[in-house]
Structures are given as C-alpha cells and as structure tokens.
Amino acid sequence: MKIQENVSLKEYTTFKIGGPAKFFCVVKNENDLIEAFNFSKKNKVPVFVLGGGSNILVADEGYQGLVIKMEMTGIVHAEDGDVVHVTAMAGEDWDKFVEKMVGMGFYGLENLSGIPGTVGASPVQNIGAYGVEAKDTIELVYVLDMQKDEYKTFTNNECKFDYRNSIFKEEEGRYVVLSVTFKLNKKGRLNFGYKDIQEAFAVKRIKVPTLKQMREIVLDIRSRKLPDLRKYGTAGSFFKNVIVSSAKAQELLAKYPDMIVHAVNNKKVKIPLAWILDHVCGFRGVKKGNVGTYQNQALVLVNFGNATAKEIIDLAQKMVDKVFEETGIEIETEVEYLN
Ligand SMILES: Cc1cc2nc3c(=O)[nH]c(=O)nc-3n(C[C@H](O)[C@H](O)[C@H](O)COP(=O)(O)OP(=O)(O)OC[C@H]3O[C@@H](n4cnc5c(N)ncnc54)[C@H](O)[C@@H]3O)c2cc1C
Incomplete structure (x- = not known):
C-alpha cells in the first residue's frame, strides 16, 4: 500500500469540487488499514475516511491530513x-x-x-x-x-x-x-408507505409488486427527481429535512396552508425542506455562476462545471438565511464539509 502526497480530491467526490489531500492512500484489506493508521500516528496527521465521496464537500484549500479511501470488498x-x-x-x-x-x-x-x-x-x-x-x-x-x-x-x-x-x-x-x-x-414485506411509490405502482397498474419491481420503481422515481451524476456535480440533498414542534407546524400551516407535513409523533412534525425552498423561498432551479439548485429538487445543490467550494457555501448560506427569514427555522446541512 502506497501513501501518496498532494492528491486532488475533486475526482474522488461526486460534487467534483475541492483541493488536494496532503496524504492519500487506498485501503484494500486490514493490513493496509493498519499501515495507514500507523502512518497517521507516526506523522501526527488527522485521518479522514473516504467512501464514494457522495456526501462531502471538499474545501478549495484541500485537507491537511491523510485521506484513507476504503476499497475493502467482499x-x-x-x-x-x-x-x-x-x-x-x-x-x-x-x-x-x-x-x-x-x-x-x-x-x-x-x-x-x-x-x-x-x-x-x-x-x-x-x-x-x-x-x-x-x-x-x-x-x-x-x-x-x-x-x-x-x-x-x-x-x-x-x-x-x-x-x-x-x-x-x-x-x-x-x-x-x-x-x-x-x-x-426471504419472506419480507414491501414498504409502500411513501405516496410517490403508491402513485408509481398505480400508474403502472401493478397491484402486487415483486421485490424486483419495487427496486425498479424506486430507481425510476429517483432518476426523475435527482440529477444524473454523469452530467452534474452534486452531493444529493445538501440540507436535512426539518423536524419542528406541532405548534410551530400549526403556525406555518396558518401562513402556508398547502405545506406538506408528516407527523413524526404527537409532538413533532417533519416538513420536507424541498417544499419550503421551492414554494416559500423560490429556490428551485436557480443558477448563479457555476452553481445552483437542481431544476426538479431545490434541496439538491449543483456544480454546473468548475464551481468552487466557496461558491457552493455562499449559495447554501443564502438559502439558510432566506429560510430563517421566511419561517424562523434554522436548517442544517446534511453534506459534510471537509477542510
Ligand atoms: C445524487 C445523490 C443522491 C443521494 N440520495 C441519498 C438518499 O436518498 N438518502 C441518503 O441517505 N443519502 C443520499 N445521498 C447521500 C450519500 O449518497 C450517502 O450519504 C452515502 O451513504 C455516502 O456514502 P459515501 O461512501 O459516498 O460516503 P462519503 O461521502 O465518502 O463519506 C460520508 C461520511 O461517511 C464517512 N465514511 C465513509 N466511509 C466510511 C467508513 N468505511 N468508515 C467510517 N466512516 C466512513 C466519511 O468519513 C464521511 O463522514 C445522495 C447523494 C447523491 C450524490
């Protein structure tokens, strides 16, 4: 196993953004992992464990530690x-x-x-x-x-x-x-809880779907809602959905009667943030410079080509501020910032 230096992380993330890792290695078995871990201890550098890089935004300056890319399979x-x-x-x-x-x-x-x-x-x-x-x-x-x-x-x-x-x-x-x-x-039951899934089966007139059909429907719904990673840089939903008290939900429903809400329990309610970003804040399909939000999903921030982490962060901050201004809700990022 080789420890490389100054490796660009851009291509190791789905956002296709970010600077280099000071140290980088690919781990294919337990021995590689121990070797990498010992290197980090000896050189007193922090470790970041990387999978497919689909939930991270790497800083433009990169990462001053050891990135361990996990490739153990089986x-x-x-x-x-x-x-x-x-x-x-x-x-x-x-x-x-x-x-x-x-x-x-x-x-x-x-x-x-x-x-x-x-x-x-x-x-x-x-x-x-x-x-x-x-x-x-x-x-x-x-x-x-x-x-x-x-x-x-x-x-x-x-x-x-x-x-x-x-x-x-x-x-x-x-x-x-x-x-x-x-x-x-081997004899599980399919989960139809979601409206999108029920509707998709109704359209296809499938009453008793098979396991394989469930996977196909999910893939089909996703392909319509989410950007194609071969065409756009993205890390999927940039923010977490919002969970608020029932009282807060009532207050918002008085202002936005069409707002979608899902009860979590009798005290808490989940609000799809995409709805707020789209219908309250007008953020769906916006584009500024190299960055923007996906045309079908305002929660998804997109690198339209050569975007910097700073551009993404600036847009995300605008979205955080606007949601707070309109609803009083403080939203949190789902994507992790690596710097
Ligand atoms: C188009 C798109 C759609 C998405 N849709 C969804 C969705 O529907 N639901 C959802 O939940 N997520 C979704 N995501 C987010 C992402 O796919 C998940 O978070 C996924 O689990 C990240 O896996 P990764 O291997 O790419 O992790 P990375 O992005 O490489 O890492 C994410 C975090 O996990 C840690 N990590 C990774 N591997 C290990 C390991 N072996 N040991 C310890 N820590 C580790 C990293 O250190 C980091 O903290 C989507 C992303 C994209 C781009």
Missing part, C-alpha cells in the same frame, strides 16, 4: 430459516450491493436502491429513502476504534441511530467501519 451470507445475515465489506458499492440482495430475493434494502456511495458509509449517515433507513436492517457494525487502537463490534442499539445520524457521525474521526452485517428476509 460479501458473505448465512441463512437461518427465512432470515439471512449478510455481511458486506465497507468498500462495496452500495447500489451494486442492493442490486445483488434484490437479485437473491432478500427483502429489506430495496427502498434504498440507487443511493450513491459505499456500504461502509451506510451506518455513518444512517442513509434513508422512501420510508426505510439503514438502521431498519443493520444488525452489526465492525469497526476500528482509532482512539483506543482496537477493533469493536457495535450492535444496532449501540450505533445510536437517528435521522441521518449515528455514533459514528457523532464521534467524527474516531471509527473506521470495516464491515456491516444486515438482517434481511
């Missing part, structure tokens, strides 16, 4: 009646993994089809889409604790999963995920 499974325990290594491509699970007839991950990135990042961010989150099927997460210099296996409960959050994100820079074990099912 998938194994063990069956126990209808239950299947599948362990995938961190560097496996997420969507190829989902495709494989669906192909084998294992239920549980189909609604998470089409999300870019790696298996190793799935518990960090607790990725989610169409009513399903990674936490619903994650059983175990095997990590290297870089603070204690030891390996550890986290159970689902110990991961402290929350909306786009987990212990791995809370204690940023401490854990490297080596593999994730998912509990899938």
Whole structure:
C-alpha cells in the first residue's frame, strides 16, 4: 500500500469540487488499514475516511491530513430459516450491493436502491429513502476504534441511530467501519408507505409488486427527481429535512396552508425542506455562476462545471438565511464539509 502526497480530491467526490489531500492512500484489506493508521500516528496527521465521496464537500484549500479511501470488498451470507445475515465489506458499492440482495430475493434494502456511495458509509449517515433507513436492517457494525487502537463490534442499539445520524457521525474521526452485517428476509414485506411509490405502482397498474419491481420503481422515481451524476456535480440533498414542534407546524400551516407535513409523533412534525425552498423561498432551479439548485429538487445543490467550494457555501448560506427569514427555522446541512 502506497501513501501518496498532494492528491486532488475533486475526482474522488461526486460534487467534483475541492483541493488536494496532503496524504492519500487506498485501503484494500486490514493490513493496509493498519499501515495507514500507523502512518497517521507516526506523522501526527488527522485521518479522514473516504467512501464514494457522495456526501462531502471538499474545501478549495484541500485537507491537511491523510485521506484513507476504503476499497475493502467482499460479501458473505448465512441463512437461518427465512432470515439471512449478510455481511458486506465497507468498500462495496452500495447500489451494486442492493442490486445483488434484490437479485437473491432478500427483502429489506430495496427502498434504498440507487443511493450513491459505499456500504461502509451506510451506518455513518444512517442513509434513508422512501420510508426505510439503514438502521431498519443493520444488525452489526465492525469497526476500528482509532482512539483506543482496537477493533469493536457495535450492535444496532449501540450505533445510536437517528435521522441521518449515528455514533459514528457523532464521534467524527474516531471509527473506521470495516464491515456491516444486515438482517434481511426471504419472506419480507414491501414498504409502500411513501405516496410517490403508491402513485408509481398505480400508474403502472401493478397491484402486487415483486421485490424486483419495487427496486425498479424506486430507481425510476429517483432518476426523475435527482440529477444524473454523469452530467452534474452534486452531493444529493445538501440540507436535512426539518423536524419542528406541532405548534410551530400549526403556525406555518396558518401562513402556508398547502405545506406538506408528516407527523413524526404527537409532538413533532417533519416538513420536507424541498417544499419550503421551492414554494416559500423560490429556490428551485436557480443558477448563479457555476452553481445552483437542481431544476426538479431545490434541496439538491449543483456544480454546473468548475464551481468552487466557496461558491457552493455562499449559495447554501443564502438559502439558510432566506429560510430563517421566511419561517424562523434554522436548517442544517446534511453534506459534510471537509477542510
Ligand atoms: C445524487 C445523490 C443522491 C443521494 N440520495 C441519498 C438518499 O436518498 N438518502 C441518503 O441517505 N443519502 C443520499 N445521498 C447521500 C450519500 O449518497 C450517502 O450519504 C452515502 O451513504 C455516502 O456514502 P459515501 O461512501 O459516498 O460516503 P462519503 O461521502 O465518502 O463519506 C460520508 C461520511 O461517511 C464517512 N465514511 C465513509 N466511509 C466510511 C467508513 N468505511 N468508515 C467510517 N466512516 C466512513 C466519511 O468519513 C464521511 O463522514 C445522495 C447523494 C447523491 C450524490
């Protein structure tokens, strides 16, 4: 394994933005990882663990540490009646993994089809889409604790999963995920909770869809809503959705009666931020210089070519300020800034 110097990170991210990493290496097995970790200790440089680079914005100045790109691969499974325990290594491509699970007839991950990135990042961010989150099927997460210099296996409960959050994100820079074990099912039930999915099946006149059809529908919906990564630089939703108190939601509904709300529980309500950005703030499809928001999704910031991180940050700040001015809500970024 080779530690390289001054490697441009642009091409390692889906935003296609950012400066170089002072040190950079590709890790394909546990020995490589230990070597990289020892290098960081010896040279007293911080470590950033990189997967597919689909949820990060790299600073124009780059990163003054060691970027470890996880490329450990391999998938194994063990069956126990209808239950299947599948362990995938961190560097496996997420969507190829989902495709494989669906192909084998294992239920549980189909609604998470089409999300870019790696298996190793799935518990960090607790990725989610169409009513399903990674936490619903994650059983175990095997990590290297870089603070204690030891390996550890986290159970689902110990991961402290929350909306786009987990212990791995809370204690940023401490854990490297080596593999994730998912509990899938050969006789699972499909999740139709989302209106978009119900409507798509109704249009196709499919009453009892198969597992494969569910994946196809999700991929189809996503391709209409999200930019094609081959054409645009983006990291998907730049901001998190908004969770407010029921009282705050009532106040906003009085002002914006068409606003979409989803009850989280009897005290909290989730508001799709895209609706506010689009209908209240007029941010859908805006373009300024090299940056803007996607024409079909105001939550998605786009690099139209040669954008800088500063341009993205300036636009994002404008959006944060405008949402606060109009609604009193302080929005948070989902994409991580690496500097
Ligand atoms: C077009 C588009 C659509 C998207 N749609 C969705 C969506 O529907 N739902 C959703 O939840 N997300 C979505 N995302 C965001 C992104 O795909 C996910 O957050 C994904 O999990 C990131 O994976 P990655 O491997 O690219 O991680 P990276 O961007 O490389 O890293 C993200 C974070 O995870 C950490 N990390 C990565 N690998 C490891 C590891 N092995 N060990 C420890 N830490 C690690 C990094 O340090 C960083 O903190 C979308 C992004 C794009 C570009």
